[in-house]
Amino acid sequence: xxxxxxxxxxxxxxxxxxxxxxxxxxxxxxxxxxxxxxxxxxxxxxxxxxxxxxxxxxxxxxxxxxxxxxxxxxxxxxxxxxxxxxxxxxxxxxxxxxxxxxxxxxxxxxxxxxxxxxxxxxxxxxxxxxxxxxxxxxxxxxxxxxxxxxxxxxxxxxxxxxxxxxxxxxxxxxxxxxxxxxxxxxxxxxxxxxxxxxxxxxxxxxxxxxxxxxxxxxxxxxxxxxxxxxxxxxxxxxxxxxxxxxxxxxxxxxxxxxxxxxxxxxxxxxxxxxxxxxxxxxxxxxxxxxxxxxxxxxxxxxxxxxxxxxxxxxxxxxxxxxxxxxxxxxxxxxxxxxxxxxxxxxxxxxxxxxxxxxxxxxxxxxxxxxxxxxxxxxxxxxxxxxxxxxxxxxxxxxxxxxxxxxxxxxxxxxxxxxxxxxxxxxxxxxxxxxxxxxxxxxxxxxxxxxxxxxxxxxxxxxxxxxxxxxxxxxxxxxxxxxxxxxxxxxxxxxxxxxxxxxxxxxxxxxxxxxxxxxxxxxxxxxxxxxxxxxxxxxxxxxxxxxxxxxxxxxxxxxxxxxxxxxxxxxxxxxxxxxxxxxxxxxxxxxxxxxxxxxxxxxxxxxxxxxxxxxxxxxxxxxxxxxxxxxxxxxxxxxxxxxxxxxxxxxxxxxxxxxxxxxxxxxxxxxxxxxxxxxxxxxxxxxxxxxxxxxxxxxxxxxxxxxxxxxxxxxxxxxxxxxxxxxxxxxxxxxxxxxxxxxxxxxxxxxxxxxxxxxxxxxxxxxxxxxxxxxxxxxxxxxxxxxxxxxxxxxxxxxxxxx
Amino acid sequence: xxxxxxxxxxxxxxxxxxxxxxxxxxxxxxxxxxxxxxxxxxxxxxxxxxxxxxxxxxxxxxxxxxxxxxxxxxxxxxxxxxxxxxxxxxxxxxxxxxxxxxxxxxxxxxxxxxxxxxxxxxxxxxxxxxxxxxxxxxxxxxxxxxxxxxxxxxxxxxxxxxxxx
Numbered sequence: 001x002x003x004x005x006x007x008x009x010x011x012x013x014x015x016x017x018x019x020x021x022x023x024x025x026x027x028x029x030x031x032x033x034x035x036x037x038x039x040x041x042x043x044x045x046x047x048x049x050x051x052x053x054x055x056x057x058x059x060x061x062x063x064x065x066x067x068x069x070x071x072x073x074x075x076x077x078x079x080x081x082x083x084x085x086x087x088x089x090x091x092x093x094x095x096x097x098x099x100x101x102x103x104x105x106x107x108x109x110x111x112x113x114x115x116x117x118x119x120x121x122x123x124x125x126x127x128x129x130x131x132x133x134x135x136x137x138x139x140x141x142x143x144x145x146x147x148x149x150x151x152x153x154x155x156x157x158x159x160x161x162x163x164x165x166x167x168x169x170x171x172x173x174x175x176x177x178x179x180x181x182x183x184x185x186x187x188x189x190x191x192x193x194x195x196x197x198x199x200x201x202x203x204x205x206x207x208x209x210x211x212x213x214x215x216x217x218x219x220x221x222x223x224x225x226x227x228x229x230x231x232x233x234x235x236x237x238x239x240x241x242x243x244x245x246x247x248x249x250x251x252x253x254x255x256x257x258x259x260x261x262x263x264x265x266x267x268x269x270x271x272x273x274x275x276x277x278x279x280x281x282x283x284x285x286x287x288x289x290x291x292x293x294x295x296x297x298x299x300x301x302x303x304x305x306x307x308x309x310x311x312x313x314x315x316x317x318x319x320x321x322x323x324x325x326x327x328x329x330x331x332x333x334x335x336x337x338x339x340x341x342x343x344x345x346x347x348x349x350x351x352x353x354x355x356x357x358x359x360x361x362x363x364x365x366x367x368x369x370x371x372x373x374x375x376x377x378x379x380x381x382x383x384x385x386x387x388x389x390x391x392x393x394x395x396x397x398x399x400x401x402x403x404x405x406x407x408x409x410x411x412x413x414x415x416x417x418x419x420x421x422x423x424x425x426x427x428x429x430x431x432x433x434x435x436x437x438x439x440x441x442x443x444x445x446x447x448x449x450x451x452x453x454x455x456x457x458x459x460x461x462x463x464x465x466x467x468x469x470x471x472x473x474x475x476x477x478x479x480x481x482x483x484x485x486x487x488x489x490x491x492x493x494x495x496x497x498x499x500x501x502x503x504x505x506x507x508x509x510x511x512x513x514x515x516x517x518x519x520x521x522x523x524x525x526x527x528x529x530x531x532x533x534x535x536x537x538x539x540x541x542x543x544x545x546x547x548x549x550x551x552x553x554x555x556x557x558x559x560x561x562x563x564x565x566x567x568x569x570x571x572x573x574x575x576x577x578x579x580x581x582x583x584x585x586x587x588x589x590x591x592x593x594x595x596x597x598x599x600x601x602x603x604x605x606x607x608x609x610x611x612x613x614x615x616x617x618x619x620x621x622x623x624x625x626x627x628x629x630x631x632x633x634x635x636x637x638x639x640x641x642x643x644x645x646x647x648x649x650x651x652x653x654x655x656x657x658x659x660x661x662x663x664x665x666x667x668x669x670x671x672x673x674x675x676x677x678x679x680x681x682x683x684x685x686x687x688x689x690x691x692x693x694x695x696x697x698x699x700x701x702x703x704x705x706x707x708x709x710x711x712x713x714x715x716x717x718x719x720x721x722x723x724x725x726x727x728x729x730x731x732x733x734x735x736x737x738x739x740x741x742x743x744x745x746x747x748x749x750x751x752x753x754x755x756x757x758x759x760x761x762x763x764x765x766x767x768x769x770x771x772x773x774x775x776x777x778x779x780x781x782x783x784x785x786x787x788x789x790x791x792x793x794x795x796x797x798x799x800x801x802x
Numbered sequence: 803x804x805x806x807x808x809x810x811x812x813x814x815x816x817x818x819x820x821x822x823x824x825x826x827x828x829x830x831x832x833x834x835x836x837x838x839x840x841x842x843x844x845x846x847x848x849x850x851x852x853x854x855x856x857x858x859x860x861x862x863x864x865x866x867x868x869x870x871x872x873x874x875x876x877x878x879x880x881x882x883x884x885x886x887x888x889x890x891x892x893x894x895x896x897x898x899x900x901x902x903x904x905x906x907x908x909x910x911x912x913x914x915x916x917x918x919x920x921x922x923x924x925x926x927x928x929x930x931x932x933x934x935x936x937x938x939x940x941x942x943x944x945x946x947x948x949x950x951x952x953x954x955x956x957x958x959x960x961x962x963x964x965x966x967x
Binding site for chain 1: 888889907912
């Protein structure tokens with residue numbers, strides 16, 4: 001039984017009741033909740049789907065960017081004259097030819113230039129660009145550009161970036177401090193004083209990269225004063241906004257069009273040199289210019305996961321109830337801000353979600369280094385702190401002799417509560433997720449009973465269903481949608497700015513439109529993510545589209561249905577409220593004899609009143625507290641997940657074989673079960689890669705050592721465990737039909753879950769990611785040494801001492 | 803094969819190959835990659851480029867029935883060969899059972915790896931109509947996918963294999 005809370009401390013969360021409509025009793029949906037095939041599936045299996053790199057335009061040129069070979073250097077001179085003489089070279093540009101306005105996706109720190117002006121700040125920084133008649137000529141031209149550098153001392157170790165004598169990367173940000181955060185909620189010191197047990201642990205994360213299969217590509221076209229950019233983007237809107245800003249254009253003169261996108265995972269959220277340099281090259285040459293990164297350039301452009309150094313201190317009751325937490329972190333931001341301010345805030349903000357505690361302190365420094373800039377990768381700043389906290393909690397459970405699943409159940413957040421950092425949590429089935437994960441994994445039969453070398457671990461996660469505030473300050477709604485029914489009613493087209501990057505938003509939004517309209521999914525068409533033809537939407541990030549874009553789509557669909565039923569009512573001489581429509585059949589509620597087709601009513605509507613259209617938009621309510629950084633992590637709704645995994649360790653090699661993973665998710669009403677589980681599979685896969693293999697490594701001069709998919713070690717089909725994806729019933733009052741996010745949430749528990757399974761198997765704690773065989777082997781060795789075993793040290797062998 | 807030299811003395815070669823049943827005689831350079839011939843020369847952009855190093859398998863095509871990374875094959879080497887790309891898998895608008903199975907099993911997300919995956923799987927089923935799950939995993943181990951965790955792709959290939967039983 002739970003002990004009483006010590007005097008003067010709040011221990012359980014404040015409660016909250018959402019004013020929205022309660023869960024409907026009748027959930028007999030016709031289109032949502034069904035595993036419809038993806039709307040773009042046929043084009044994708046036949047090779048007809050065109051990605052940005054597949055587009056060709058008359059008179060098109062090819063462009064490439066020249067990048068810095070040094071981590072930190074002063075540019076003394078750039079000589080482009082030889083490059084310009086090469087036949088087929090149409091333009092060579094440097095910082096002298098482009099706007100010098102600094103840009104970045106985070107408005108609080110615009111710190112990037114199209115091309116470096118005085119110094120280059122990492123290996124891969126942008127110096128010049130060329131446009132040529134073909135790709136081969138581009139490489140010749142890049143080679144012929146002569147840049148003289150004065151190499152400067154570089155900051156490669158984030159832990160020394162803030163030293164007084166460290167080289168300064170951006171003069172305007174002293175001590176290389178990019179973002180400094182100090183947040184305090186409740187009274188952590190008092191919580192630690194009153195706690196029965198206080199423990200501190202240190203963990204280190206890894207620098208990982210999204211590695212979408214499709215390389216970034218952008219093709220820019222100027223016609224008169226108007227710029228059109230086709231790009232592999234996660235957000236046409238932010239691209240349009242920042243490109244217009246950089247070139248001083250009205251947004252109406254910048255059109256950004258997403259084609260099919262081959263995965264993003266956070267890496268394609270912000271415009272790159274490809275869009276900025278490409279736009280200038282297209283203007284100078286008067287021709288379309290296709291710019292692209294190769295795989296190594298993608299790694300250098302990066303914007304992947306920050307490496308975090310995480311110190312956690314937690315005070316608990318004797319029964320394991322958490323009283324207070326202090327998170328003290330440093331993160332390596334790389335050379336620029338990217339989305340890193342938000343990442344830094346997310347790192348601490350999301351720690352308060354899965355467990356209920358009221359006293360919390362978060363300190364963070366995001367530092368600049370002379371390494372590629374980090375940004376938002378699936379789960380944003382949250383996965384590494386989640387790994388650290390889940391590992392830390394298992395250490396505490398072990399010290400107190402409490403079962404790891406039990407300590408989580410005792411602390412699990414409840415629905416309708418408010419976190420210490422002022423996030424309102426409506427639906428929350430954390431307890432049900434943990435219980436189901438325990439039951440389907442056979443936890444009780446396995447914990448402490450597995451054969452030698454085998455172990456089982458548990459961890460939790462939670463994520464936003466869309467960010468409560470956009471990336472830059474604006475009063476635009478977060479999502480908007482239009483539906484146009486075809487003249488004869490046999491088809492309807494959804495126009496949405498929502499951005500399908502593979503996750504399936506085009507499909508689920510068409511399902512939602514059809515459900516709201518009383519139509520069929522099979523008759524839906526979609527036009528999406530084109531800033532000129534589709535209404536505004538912020539795009540694919542922060543797991544926002546099912547809830548936010550979905551809310552706008554539902555409103556548009558409801559409007560179509562309302563007008564349609566009014567028309568039908570006139571046609572059959574009944575008031576519209578006595579009619580209903582489902583799957584394209586209109587019928588009277590109290591007289592099944594009276595029916596009409598959607599097509600008949602829609603056609604009559606067009607003849608009598610013009611186009612049958614619906615419009616919708618969505619803006620979240622005002623969310624969050626008043627403290628500095630309060631907006632980051634706010635969301636209308638949060639998903640919750642528990643994962644259990646079973647691993648087997650090879651004691652000789654330290655290799656970790658993950659045998660099974662059970663993921664149980666609370667993600668509200670499901671729109672498309674097949675796509676939902678596919679999101680869990682993918683998120684878990686990415687979490688698994690980061691847990692065990694993936695890491696971007698640098699040499700002593702800041703150059704990436706493994707900028708290829710093989711050496712970076714993307715997991716293959718042979719590396720994957722058995723995955724069991726399961727759901728708990730849940731309804732979210734803030735989402736259309738009760739939906740919440742799923743796409744990023746399943747990345748969160750994985751790293752901590754594997755670490756805890758290894759901890760269970762061998763009694764060793766691997767305190768840094770990835771959990772490589774070397775680290776596991778070394779930890780096993782240390783343990784044996786500590787147990788007094790005589791260990792042969794190969795490095796001490798005379799044969800190695802030359 | 804016939805070769806001609808341009809003004810700079812760089813040789814061009816006329817090769818003959820069959821792509822998806824159609825015969826072509828393109829003029830290529832010695833360093834032209836098969837993937838670039840297909841994408842740029844023949845506008846068969848279903849063959850994707852993900853790394854140009856043979857790591858990702860996005861450019862997998864069948865060359866005389868065998869799956870190859872088209873970024874590791876010189877166009878010259880394809881002289882006299884029969885190539886099947888993703889555009890040649892469906893016949894007369896009718897999807898192949900593997901394509902159908904990928905759709906039915908939700909094995910597609912961004913779709914960038916899909917053409918290569920389907921061709922590797924097609925080669926597998928041609929030489930081994932009833933593969934085991936580990937055999938499927940081994941057959942597509944050279945095709946990286948960043949979206950699916952391979953879960954539904956493996957299911958799709960096994961399902962398609964069962965249809966033939």
